[in-house]
Amino acid sequence: MTEVASPAATRRARERGEAGGATRERNEREILAAAEKIFAAHGYRGASVQAIAEAAGLPKSNVLYYMGSKRGLYVRLLERMMARWNALLDDISVDDDPAEVLEAFIRSKMALSRRHPEGSRLFAAEILAGAPFLQEFLRGELRAWVEERGAIFRQWAERGLMDPVEPVWLIFLIWSATQHYADFEAQVLGITGRDELSDADVEQITAFLIRVILKGCGVTPPSAAPG
């Protein structure tokens, strides 16, 4: 009567009337989402494949069938997050307006933390552990990214468009301030006494950061630019 041996996930998929090839894609997505959450909360060692499988609603064996190994799954998640990261503020030039660029930088970084809080925490946990999987990325791509932007900031300072601050510390300031709301969400919610931050809250925080950081660096907002 009841189809005892029908795989749970496939059965569920079929009940929703999904097309053939969509199952794999859906399962993978669900596994990646579950894994991101577990790895973010407990770090690489603290996460167990069993816990990921339960969060994804699949047997442990199935998770390993799709992902090969715990390590492979973790690396894949890190790479996904680095790709999102790399899409940020891809091209800026010395001729751009500092105020606009810095505002866009803060906004897009804040949006990334808000859209992918688990990914952000996953990254944080990896760094806390000493970045065993990300050494190369940090010392290579990311370092170059920072230096390129830093060079532009410096030229802006020379042109008198902003104070002569050390660009690297400025970038770290923006990173930390924005990342804080994803990584330390539990602290933020506990102290503010809320269940979650609304879009309005986030907009208010973003505006605060833009205002304080731009003013703090002596960057004049575009509307007040000398004509």
Added chain:
Amino acid sequence: MTEVASPAATRRARERGEAGGATRERNEREILAAAEKIFAAHGYRGASVQAIAEAAGLPKSNVLYYMGSKRGLYVRLLERMMARWNALLDDISVDDDPAEVLEAFIRSKMALSRRHPEGSRLFAAEILAGAPFLQEFLRGELRAWVEERGAIFRQWAERGLMDPVEPVWLIFLIWSATQHYADFEAQVLGITGRDELSDADVEQITAFLIRVILKGCGVTPPSAAPG
């Protein structure tokens, strides 16, 4: 001939000519330091008593003999860190100078992160995991701490001593910016290409943060106060 059964730690202690009661104290200190490092890097679940014992140079049984349980050890470490935290910026008043207070705030928070990077990371890992052991502290003591300081910031704004910024976001900004250099040390070192941050680096960063944040909030340094 050789005293086979003499406990390793005790033997070592005696070789250094330590007094009687000092051994326990020394072992406890060593265990706490080792545990802080391991918990900070791998979180509560990811840390193993075995790893802590090895880092402390003691048998696992000995660690459990001193600390009772993994959980008890973890809680003890958290409490030690919260005590350090609570000692910060204990009493400020509306009549204090905003510039001096904010500078002292940033300086002392930066010093805490620098003096106890492992404790700082331990705290970060606990928050990343959703603060399972610190809910009470966050919603109680720490929240009250923030609200008290916030009230003073607000009065300063009313008196025109600083811009009317939301105090909570300002406190989070200072926390995140300072904590960053402990929690994300691996990232900072990777990007700057150094082995460690020197005292001079830290002083430079501290000065940068003080300058940008005070200016960003419209706080006039004491030397330039209207007379």
Added chain:
DNA sequence: CGGCATGTTGACCATGTGGTCAGGTTGTTT
């Protein structure tokens, strides 16, 4: 239908986990 790739999973394995405990050594007091 038959055949083959793909998907699915319970049972299993070696290893690691937190924690207990018996049996020992040491330090202190008498």
Added chain:
DNA sequence: AAACAACCTGACCACATGGTCAACATGCCG
């Protein structure tokens, strides 16, 4: 010396870990 508490630790336990595998189900092609 004797007695007692404190200290120390290897051996052990029940359980969880990441990963393998054989057995089976299914999807798709002819």
